[in-house]
Amino acid sequence: MSGIPSSFQKSAFYVVLLALLTAVMGQTGNQQSSGLELLHADLSRGVEENGIPLKILSGNVHARQDSLELFCDRAVYNQQSGEIHLRGNVRLYRGQDTLLAEEVRYFEENQIAVAEGNVHVFRPGQELRSEYLEYHYNTNQIRARRNVYLHDSDNRVYITARQGEYIPDADYSYVRGNAHLWRVDSTTTDTIHIFCRQQEYHFGESRRAVARDSVHIYQGNLHATCDSAVYQIEEDIIYLMSEPVAIQENNKMTGRQMQLILENRELKRIRIDNEARAVSLLDSLAKKQNTLEGREIILYITDRELHQIQAISNARSFYYLREQEEEQGINVASADTIKVFIKENALDSISVIGGSQGTYYPPDYKGKIVQE
Structure with missing residues (x-):
């Protein structure tokens, strides 16, 4: 998608997971832990390395x-x-948590697992990935870094x-x-992207994302910016x-607040409140633009194309009229409500x-044009 920053690539980042212990996790930090039990291996043999007895397990x-249940293809156990x-x-399995990795060093006294290589942590409906992860099972704290999402x-x-x-x-x-x-x-064609410096995500019943500081939103041909947003x-x-400021093709929308209303992730309406303004650029060299203002503006979008703009309360408009590519003058109006109908990205009525x-100004008018 054009215009999307390179940070769309998976960013390597450092994540600290701190959680309250629950019955789902199967234990509390105050419980006395038992030792590690070796329950099965197809082959098991003892060796001594630098005077330290080791148990080699395979299969x-x-x-x-x-x-906590631990499984693997092979292991080396230092009982000392x-x-x-x-x-x-x-x-590694505990309650509803699953940890998968290429290799793990597990320390039974502190109940810490250090995982490396294609690390995955799963919970119902949630997933965490990284290349390196430390899971403190006794406190339910996780630290992960490198390609985490x-x-x-x-x-x-x-x-x-x-x-x-x-x-x-x-x-x-x-x-x-x-x-x-x-x-x-729903069709995987117009994915929503929200970029910012800080973000919260709430997984609860009212799932929402809160973006703050230099927020950029992309969806299809829309690019919106603001200081904070709640999805x-x-x-x-x-x-x-x-x-907030939103730009869709040659249309620019501004106001004090704005809503992007979607259906199955497809943009259907844009609502602008307080000092609402929608500008459509016609000719950048001649500085010609159509303008619609009001206390509230709603833009209606069908099949990813703008087809109607409605200004409500103290509405004002300034539009260049055209017919078959010929200029027909300028219409300046004010009213309780003004509806502008768009066809093929151009003014229809x-x-x-x-x-x-x-006030109507004919195309050959040479005097001053007063905007309402």
Whole structure:
């Protein structure tokens, strides 16, 4: 998609996951932990290395500590230090959590797993990936870095950033530094992208993303900017605050607040509140542009094309009239409501409703044109 910054690529970032311990996780930090149990291996032999006895395990290795189950293809267990090095198809399970990696070093005394290589952590409807991850099972704290991203699979939402926090039991994440959220639409053709410096994502019943600081939003041919935005996932509405600006093809919209209203991730309406203004550039060299203003403006979009603009309350318009590519003058109007109909990205007709006043200026008019 043109115009999207290069940060669309997965950003390497540092994520700290802090969570309250719950019954789902199967233990609390105050419980006394039992030692590591070696339950099965197809082959097991003892060796001594630098005076340290080691146990070499291979084939369907299975170990357990409390409610944590550990599986791999092969492992080396140092009973003296309480460290087991698992390699090959490593899987760790506890409650509803699953950790997968190419290799894991697990320290039974502190219950810490250090995972490397294609690390995945799964919870119902959520996923975390990285190349390096430390999972503190005794405190339910995770540190991950290198190519990390979060995935809310229930809503097709992905998040990347440089660093942040993720609290799974609180259904909350916070990231900062080139934060990027994207959500795939129903046809996977017009994915929503939200870029910002800081972002929160709430996984709870009211799923939402809160973007702050230098927010950029891309969807199809739309590019919007603002200082802060809230994306209500279930409602499929993005609320833009703090002087939002939206550009779609040759149309520019501004106001104090703005809403991007979607259906199945496809943009259907843009609503602008307070000091609402929509400008359509006709000729940049001649500085010709159509303008519509009002307390509220709603833009209606069908099949990704703008087809109607409606200004409500204290509406004012300034439009160049054309017919078959010939200029037909200028129409300046004010009314309670003004509706502008667009066809093939050009003005088709204007409807002025309630308390209307207007002035028509013919194409050969040479005097001063007064905008209402």
